[in-house]
Amino acid sequence: MSWWRPSDVGLAVRSQLVDVGQAARLFWRLLRLFPAAVQRPGLVRDQVHFLGNYSLAIIAVSGLFVGFVMALQGYYTLQDFGSTEALGQLVALSLLRELGPVITALLFAGRAGTSLTAEIGLMRAGEQLSAMEMMAVDPVRRILVPRFWAGVIAMPVLALVFNAVGVVGGWVVAVPMIGLDGGAFWSQMQGGVDVFSDLGNSVIKSLVFGVTVTFVALLQGYTAKPTPEGVSRATTRTVVMASLAVLALDFVLTAMMFSI
Amino acid sequence: MMLGLPSESQPSAAFLFCTMPSNDSSPASALAELRNVTFGYGERVILRDVSLKIPRGKVTALMGASGGGKTTVLRLIGGQYRAQQGEVLFDRQDVGRMDAAGLYAARRRMGMLFQFGALFTDLNVFENVAFPLREHTDLADALVRDIVLMKLHAVGLRGARDLMPSQISGGMARRVALARAIALDPELVMYDEPFAGLDPISLGTAAQLIRQLNDAMGLTTILVSHDLEATFALADHVIILGAGVVAAQGTPEEVRASTDPLVHQFVNALPTGPVPFHYPGPTVASDFGPLDGRSA
Numbered sequence: 418m419s420w421w422r423p424s425d426v427g428l429a430v431r432s433q434l435v436d437v438g439q440a441a442r443l444f445w446r447l448l449r450l451f452p453a454a455v456q457r458p459g460l461v462r463d464q465v466h467f468l469g470n471y472s473l474a475i476i477a478v479s480g481l482f483v484g485f486v487m488a489l490q491g492y493y494t495l496q497d498f499g500s501t502e503a504l505g506q507l508v509a510l511s512l513l514r515e516l517g518p519v520i521t522a523l524l525f526a527g528r529a530g531t532s533l534t535a536e537i538g539l540m541r542a543g544e545q546l547s548a549m550e551m552m553a554v555d556p557v558r559r560i561l562v563p564r565f566w567a568g569v570i571a572m573p574v575l576a577l578v579f580n581a582v583g584v585v586g587g588w589v590v591a592v593p594m595i596g597l598d599g600g601a602f603w604s605q606m607q608g609g610v611d612v613f614s615d616l617g618n619s620v621i622k623s624l625v626f627g628v629t630v631t632f633v634a635l636l637q638g639y640t641a642k643p644t645p646e647g648v649s650r651a652t653t654r655t656v657v658m659a660s661l662a663v664l665a666l667d668f669v670l671t672a673m674m675f676s677i
Numbered sequence: 678m679m680l681g682l683p684s685e686s687q688p689s690a691a692f693l694f695c696t697m698p699s700n701d702s703s704p705a706s707a708l709a710e711l712r713n714v715t716f717g718y719g720e721r722v723i724l725r726d727v728s729l730k731i732p733r734g735k736v737t738a739l740m741g742a743s744g745g746g747k748t749t750v751l752r753l754i755g756g757q758y759r760a761q762q763g764e765v766l767f768d769r770q771d772v773g774r775m776d777a778a779g780l781y782a783a784r785r786r787m788g789m790l791f792q793f794g795a796l797f798t799d800l801n802v803f804e805n806v807a808f809p810l811r812e813h814t815d816l817a818d819a820l821v822r823d824i825v826l827m828k829l830h831a832v833g834l835r836g837a838r839d840l841m842p843s844q845i846s847g848g849m850a851r852r853v854a855l856a857r858a859i860a861l862d863p864e865l866v867m868y869d870e871p872f873a874g875l876d877p878i879s880l881g882t883a884a885q886l887i888r889q890l891n892d893a894m895g896l897t898t899i900l901v902s903h904d905l906e907a908t909f910a911l912a913d914h915v916i917i918l919g920a921g922v923v924a925a926q927g928t929p930e931e932v933r934a935s936t937d938p939l940v941h942q943f944v945n946a947l948p949t950g951p952v953p954f955h956y957p958g959p960t961v962a963s964d965f966g967p968l969d970g971r972s973a
Contacts, residue, residue, distance in 0.1 A: 545796075548791055548797075552809045553781040553813065
């Protein structure tokens, strides 16, 4: 086994710094070009449809099953303490504060993020981005910016859908199946959920996750090697990096939002 | 120039276009020029102190062995690469010193045909050609439609307007890309291997189109190609690149008559010469051992 020489370490560090610098510059451009997205809302609308509408089924189905499981697990636990009437509150808070934004972001990374990375990577491999540059059209402005802002818009909406469907799933298990009182289920939920600290923070979380997942997907696609292997690796990296980033950010955001 | 109605049976560009005015239209002047340009990828030098001129209004062919830097020259002129040394001039302005706005302004005066067309796969043929018009102009839809159909007619694909890129052949894709490249009536059109993989009919059509468009629109054309016969028949000026330098340049006849060993090997398609068949590596003896003691 050979140890790295200092020059190798220096080169690796410099290479990483270059990557971070390029990512930071791209992120700044995506933010700065927000007016370009506003000027051509049709491009953003198409991407919201592509990213959001096509992710809707998987998000809704997942939300339903997560709601089922939350209600079952919550019921078993609360039963020991004789407080099953708090099940509605438990399901709603779990979904709003954690499961809704996080699972939606993970699913969004797997469904829409990979699609974005593969699309952009294949455009680069097929020289479509070069062709665009040679037509004096900035690919960042024309291709990346609408997709970025569409992801930022779509993600909170999908998370809200996930939460709503999850609550309905919880109700289905708790009330018709287990036989808990429906009035207690809803009133406990209404009393225990705060619009600003719970629902508001849930939306803020999903906004942050939307920025993160969409940016990671676009960056990986834009910097992918223009080969089948390069696009494949970039797509995999999107899922891994976006998922880890979402989980890490969730911890930071939770610590900031719900600290006493 | 006679401007007649187009024939349905053959491509005709002349009736569609008028010559574009330019700042300096004297035939002898260069629209693009490389001055002592050096460029490489990492340690590998592709162009070494190369100087060449692309004469205005002519069809200039860039030829040479694979990996000789022909496509690199196109990308340097288009500003996609920056020269490590020297100057790349487009209409007397240094492309390497242009800011983003200047570069995009220069690119609006250029069109480039990529090797495989580089069509946008999510847009149909019509929308591919309309793309630069929609991005750079505020023309009404009816006018965009007329311009796009005129360009598609010029390349013989007016009837294919509704097809998707996946539904057309490679040769057709390149013609669509050509229609897109000339959508904004550029002054310079660069073709990166437009004949590669084409059948004889498509090749002949493509060569005829390139010539007609150049003459009818008053274009300057740079053509990267490996097809000796078609290119020599088409080009006004030929530049042979080899080993990172300009090995020969002149009219096709002058280049054919060159005594330079590399040019001789290239124009006569010889397997041996300055461009070796084998990639540099260890000797045969070091890989397989001495051959003396082996039985046949």
